[in-house]
Amino acid sequence: MAWLSRGHTGRGATARACDLVVTMDVSRQSVVDTLRRLGYSRVADEALAVLPDPVDEQQLLRFGEQHGISRDELIDRMGGSP
Numbered sequence: 672m673a674w675l676s677r678g679h680t681g682r683g684a685t686a687r688a689c690d691l692v693v694t695m696d697v698s699r700q701s702v703v704d705t706l707r708r709l710g711y712s713r714v715a716d717e718a719l720a721v722l723p724d725p726v727d728e729q730q731l732l733r734f735g736e737q738h739g740i741s742r743d744e745l746i747d748r749m750g751g752s753p
Contacts, residue, residue: 696725709748714738 699722706715722734735741746752 694728696727697731699724699726702726702731705745709745711738711740714740 699719702722703715703719706712706718717738718734722730726734732742735745
């Protein structure tokens with residue numbers, strides 16, 4: 672978890688904008704279930720065979736790149752917007 676703090680206006684008044692950045696590992700089974708639900712059955716089978724448990728964000732990004740699946744594409748298939 673990381674906090675990024677910016678801003679000081681001077682004259683005793685402080686303006687702070689904090690962004691909370693949280694990175695979390697997810698279970699391999701969660702990744703597999705999501706891929707299957709979104710229609711990526713073959714990729715889900717491979718994820719089950721090759722991904723560690725738990726999976727961190729960088730491992731997920733690399734796995735997706737290797738299979739031509741971007742985070743934006745997954746978000747779109749889930750009905751969200753990137």
